[in-house]
Amino acid sequence: MSNYHIKHLEEYYQVYRKSVQEPEKFWEEIAEEHFLWQKRWDEVLSWDFAKPEIKWFDGAELNITENCIDRHLATRSDKTAILFEPNDPNDPTEHITYKQLHERVNKMANVLKSQGISKGDRVCIYLPMIPELAISILACARIGAIHSVIFAGFSATAIASRVNDSDCKLVITSDGSYRGAKTIDLKGIVDEALESCPGVHTSLVVKRINSDVSMKAGRDKWLQPLLDEASNTCEIEIMKAEDPLFILYTSGSTGQPKGMVHTTAGYMVYTAYSFKNVFQYKENDVYWCTADIGWITGHSYIVYGPLLNGATTVMFEGVPSYPDFGRFWDIVQKHKVTQFYTAPTAIRALARQGTELVNEYDLSSLKVLGSVGEPINEEAWHWYNDNVGKNKSPIVDTWWQTETGGIMITPIPFVTPTKPTYATLPFIGIQPTLMSESGEELMDNQVEGKLCIKFPWPSMARTIWANHKRYEETYFSTYKNKYFTGDGALRDEVGYYRITGRVDDVIIVSGHNLGTAPIEDAINEHPAVAESAVVGFPHEVKGNALYGYVTLKDTGESRNQENLQKEINQIITEHIGPIAKLDKIQFTDGLPKTRSGKIMRRILRKIASKDTGDLGDTSTLQNPEIVKDIMDNVV
Ligand code: PRX
Numbered sequence: 001m002s003n004y005h006i007k008h009l010e011e012y013y014q015v016y017r018k019s020v021q022e023p024e025k026f027w028e029e030i031a032e033e034h035f036l037w038q039k040r041w042d043e044v045l046s047w048d049f050a051k052p053e054i055k056w057f058d059g060a061e062l063n064i065t066e067n068c069i070d071r072h073l074a075t076r077s078d079k080t081a082i083l084f085e086p087n088d089p090n091d092p093t094e095h096i097t098y099k100q101l102h103e104r105v106n107k108m109a110n111v112l113k114s115q116g117i118s119k120g121d122r123v124c125i126y127l128p129m130i131p132e133l134a135i136s137i138l139a140c141a142r143i144g145a146i147h148s149v150i151f152a153g154f155s156a157t158a159i160a161s162r163v164n165d166s167d168c169k170l171v172i173t174s175d176g177s178y179r180g181a182k183t184i185d186l187k188g189i190v191d192e193a194l195e196s197c198p199g200v201h202t203s204l205v206v207k208r209i210n211s212d213v214s215m216k217a218g219r220d221k222w223l224q225p226l227l228d229e230a231s232n233t234c235e236i237e238i239m240k241a242e243d244p245l246f247i248l249y250t251s252g253s254t255g256q257p258k259g260m261v262h263t264t265a266g267y268m269v270y271t272a273y274s275f276k277n278v279f280q281y282k283e284n285d286v287y288w289c290t291a292d293i294g295w296i297t298g299h300s301y302i303v304y305g306p307l308l309n310g311a312t313t314v315m316f317e318g319v320p321s322y323p324d325f326g327r328f329w330d331i332v333q334k335h336k337v338t339q340f341y342t343a344p345t346a347i348r349a350l351a352r353q354g355t356e357l358v359n360e361y362d363l364s365s366l367k368v369l370g371s372v373g374e375p376i377n378e379e380a381w382h383w384y385n386d387n388v389g390k391n392k393s394p395i396v397d398t399w400w401q402t403e404t405g406g407i408m409i410t411p412i413p414f415v416t417p418t419k420p421t422y423a424t425l426p427f428i429g430i431q432p433t434l435m436s437e438s439g440e441e442l443m444d445n446q447v448e449g450k451l452c453i454k455f456p457w458p459s460m461a462r463t464i465w466a467n468h469k470r471y472e473e474t475y476f477s478t479y480k481n482k483y484f485t486g487d488g489a490l491r492d493e494v495g496y497y498r499i500t501g502r503v504d505d506v507i508i509v510s511g512h513n514l515g516t517a518p519i520e521d522a523i524n525e526h527p528a529v530a531e532s533a534v535v536g537f538p539h540e541v542k543g544n545a546l547y548g549y550v551t552l553k554d555t556g557e558s559r560n561q562e563n564l565q566k567e568i569n570q571i572i573t574e575h576i577g578p579i580a581k582l583d584k585i586q587f588t589d590g591l592p593k594t595r596s597g598k599i600m601r602r603i604l605r606k607i608a609s610k611d612t613g614d615l616g617d618t619s620t621l622q623n624p625e626i627v628k629d630i631m632d633n634v635v
Pocket residue numbers: 250295296297371372373374375376397398399400401402403423485486487499501502508511512513
């Protein structure tokens with residue numbers, strides 16, 4: 001049906017118009033024709049952004065894993081569902097067929113049940129990029145448990161706060177992980193976290209690196225023997241459309257990370273539909289998204305979106321630089337990858353290696369290239385286009401967020417003419433708008449403003465776990481009746497959108513969302529630190545890197561600044577993880593503040609970016625003299 005698979009620009013406009021003029025009718029048709037439902041919905045959509053309350057397909061009953069797996073068994077049982085490419089290129093690739101995935105998910109689901117997990121319970125998953133990660137997610141969904149995946153680069157403290165926030169009962173982890181030439185002691189990190197997680201009764205451990213780990217009696221269990229005993233059939237749990245499917249934490253501009261809650265039916269319909277169109281997926285394609293499943297990109301476009309379409313999805317355990325910077329291209333060549341979806345930070349890192357390696361491999365299987373996570377700069381865009389896509393594979397620069405569940409603004413390949421650095425047009429059903437500083441909607445083209453969405457879409461997060469008020473305040477209170485994204489954007493003369501970056505205190509480093517507040521809290525834990533402010537500055541590979549301004553307590557002692565810097569980064573690593581380490585630290589006698597005591601981050605951002613041409617009026621600051629002092633000592 002044409003609505004489901006858009007093939008040319010006119011059709012895009014037609015379908016788009018329908019999707020905004022009659023959204024209920026539009027999504028109802030998609031839902032009816034492409035999914036299995038145990039019970040039909042009573043109402044397609046009800047919504048109120050003031051409360052906020054959003055319901056899609058209310059009254060319907062379903063299980064998303066029946067849609068991801070069971071329904072493909074009749075026609076695709078021997079087709080590869082997950083193609084696992086291990087860290088070490090000399091280890092064999094694993095092809096998990098839909099039939100095998102069905103069995104493995106059922107077994108895992110039965111193990112979870114045997115450990116007392118049932119519908120509505122929260123399960124934390126802290127695993128490397130191995131098949132058990134996808135299988136655990138699906139096993140939770142099969143029995144109605146709510147999965148909360150924590151990226152396996154987060155520290156013990158970060159795990160503990162997330163596990164406690166959503167009161168997880170069980171954790172799934174591994175004895176360790178491979179990362180290029182290194183191994184990481186995931187079990188040790190989890191053990192440390194669980195010391196402060198009284199609600200966790202069980203920790204299931206996957207054996208991956210065969211390391212010698214300690215197992216706490218009564219709590220820790222090796223997964224494999226339990227799987228060996230488990231039955232390979234497990235009935236689906238019947239879920240309501242709006243039952244939570246998962247929680248995924250994302251950074252906010254203030255406070256603790258937000259546990260975004262995604263629900264079942266709308267998320268399923270939107271991720272399936274967007275996957276099909278944004279990647280122009282066809283039956284025998286081999287699709288590869290290089291993200292980690294610990295982030296939303298992996299949830300929606302490694303696991304759910306592809307499997308809902310019966311696709312073959314590649315899961316890569318390793319890193320782009322191991323054993324050398326040709327690894328990505330080696331995998332594309334080896335598996336004849338057709339769609340390749342990665343992040344600008346990876347493209348920049350690979351571009352730095354030149355073109356020799358990329359030219360060594362046969363990349364002719366590629367049809368579509370994707371980019372996600374941060375704005376892609378023009379240079380990276382061209383490098384990607386010329387050297388990977390050979391000027392024949394369109395680049396889809398997909399803008400979206402953990403909160404949006406699915407891709408929101410994007411070209412459709414072979415349909416939307418692309419334009420470097422532009423995410424281009426709203427995807428079907430998405431109604432973006434730009435708001436002025438004074439809160440008016442900017443109706444014209446060639447304007448820049450704050451990016452909002454005016455109308456609900458099926459995969460939007462419904463709440464923040466245990467904090468609905470924060471959900472309302474963060475996303476729906478800045479502009480009445482609009483979802484505020486936290487991003488700035490401009491719209492060009494033909495209506496294309498270009499995302500200009502965050503307009504709040506969230507910094508995107510290597511495509512990872514980092515809130516400044518938790519990093520500053522960590523720095524302030526250091527006994528010598530009085531106060532700190534963290535800002536972003538442009539970085540050639542990471543997009544942005546972190547710059548910390550730190551004032552020290554006046555103890556009269558002299559201190560070794562080099563050691564202090566190391567200690568501060570050590571504390572950040574312990575509290576959050578190595579991704580939040582500061583690239584630069586400047587010790588200063590004070591921070592510029594308004595008369596009401598607010599730190600003037602705008603000024604600090606400019607100084608860190610060495611963009612001090614126009615600092616604005618600093619005379620009204622509490623301490624204007626500090627600005628010059630900071631500028632003179634910039635790192
Ligand atoms: O600032 C935008 C940026 O990443 C933020 C969302 O981060 P996260 O929730 O971690 O999800 C990332 C993967 C979907 C956005 O608010 N961002 C994401 N994609 C793009 C982008 N900025 C510019 N262009 C993009 N294509």
